[in-house]
Amino acid sequence: MWWPGPSLRPRTASSPQTFIEAALIEHGIHKGQLSLHADRGGAMISKPVSQLLIDLGVARTHSRPHVSNDNPYSESNFKTLKYCPAFPGHFGSIQDARAFCTTFFAYYNHQHRHSALGLHTPASVHYGDAIQIRERRQQTLDTAYAADPDRFNNRPPTAPELPTVAWINPPTPEPLIQSA
Numbered sequence: 185m186w187w188p189g190p191s192l193r194p195r196t197a198s199s200p201q202t203f204i205e206a207a208l209i210e211h212g213i214h215k216g217q218l219s220l221h222a223d224r225g226g227a228m229i230s231k232p233v234s235q236l237l238i239d240l241g242v243a244r245t246h247s248r249p250h251v252s253n254d255n256p257y258s259e260s261n262f263k264t265l266k267y268c269p270a271f272p273g274h275f276g277s278i279q280d281a282r283a284f285c286t287t288f289f290a291y292y293n294h295q296h297r298h299s300a301l302g303l304h305t306p307a308s309v310h311y312g313d314a315i316q317i318r319e320r321r322q323q324t325l326d327t328a329y330a331a332d333p334d335r336f337n338n339r340p341p342t343a344p345e346l347p348t349v350a351w352i353n354p355p356t357p358e359p360l361i362q363s364a
Contacts, residue, residue, distance in 0.1 A: 201236045208240060215241030222246055257306065261292060302344035309346070318343050 208218070220242050222228035229246065237244050265271060265288055275281040297303045304314040321343040329340045 199232075201232055204233070204236060204242075205240065208242070213242075216243075217241075219243040219245060260298070260300070261289075264292060264296070299344075300347060302346045304346070314346055318346060 204220075207213075220237060222244075227233060234244065265285075268288065270284075270288075272280075272284070275284065293306045295305060297305060301309050302314065302318060304317060308314045308317055325341045325343060329336050333340075
């Protein structure tokens, strides 16, 4: 696994730099392997974070101002959180908020099946288990079809495909810069 080395400045435990660096190390991301897309929020365009990403060999992309091209999986996550029936109107303390979010995100990532992910969990897709799970699902469907084709109108069922790309707003084929 690639390690950024001693050239990086020490970070505080709660800084965005520490979070990004720890995530890269935890997931075995090597230099030049990752592009990080972010909105134009202060933390993500700050000089320390920008320099960290350069040092780590992470390519950076940012949304154009007032254009929603954020990460569709993150957007889905936050919408599901916001509309969760158990989401309280307010939290009594930061500890209450952390406890709720810890439980919610564990459920969301490891139990909640997403139609956009072929009815897989984010964790199964992230860790590479989704391909084997889909193959087992297809074997089950094939067995069910062989046992009773009439149940499926004599058309073999197929397990949902895994997505290869995800967009909130897909790029348009025409140039984004228009002449005046």
